[in-house]
Amino acid sequence: MPLIRMDAVGMFEDMGFRVLEASDGREALGILETLTAVSVLFTDIEMPHLGGLELAAIVAERWPQIEIVITSGRLEPCEDDMPNEARFLAKPYDPSALGSLGL
Known part of the structure; x- marks a missing residue:
C-alpha cells in the first residue's frame, strides 16, 4: 500500500496541494486534531485501526469545511x-x- x-x-x-x-x-x-489548515481528506475505505468510511464520518461531523474524497479498488460504497x-x-x-x- 505505501506505493499506492x-x-x-x-x-x-x-x-x-501540500500533502500530509x-x-x-x-x-x-x-x-x-493538531492542524487547522487541512482542506481535503483523501482516504481509502480499507485502512487499519479506523476505516475510511468511519474516518470520513468523523471528519464530516467535526470539520465540515474539509472536502472528503473516498477511494477503493475493491469496494464501492452506496x-x-x-x-x-x-x-x-x-x-x-x-x-x-x-x-x-473540482478540488
Missing part, C-alpha cells in the same frame, strides 16, 4: 454509506479524474 499512497501523494502535489500522509485512520485523525458531501473515486484513478472532482 506514494502515487496518490504525487498526484495531489502535482495539483498544487497517514498510514492508517487513527494517524489521520491525530493529524487533523451514497448512504458516505457523508453527504463526500465523493467516491474508484481505483485505478488518474490525475484527470482527481481534477474533475
Whole structure:
C-alpha cells in the first residue's frame, strides 16, 4: 500500500496541494486534531485501526469545511454509506479524474 499512497501523494502535489500522509485512520485523525489548515481528506475505505468510511464520518461531523474524497479498488460504497458531501473515486484513478472532482 505505501506505493499506492506514494502515487496518490504525487498526484495531489502535482495539483498544487501540500500533502500530509497517514498510514492508517487513527494517524489521520491525530493529524487533523493538531492542524487547522487541512482542506481535503483523501482516504481509502480499507485502512487499519479506523476505516475510511468511519474516518470520513468523523471528519464530516467535526470539520465540515474539509472536502472528503473516498477511494477503493475493491469496494464501492452506496451514497448512504458516505457523508453527504463526500465523493467516491474508484481505483485505478488518474490525475484527470482527481481534477474533475473540482478540488
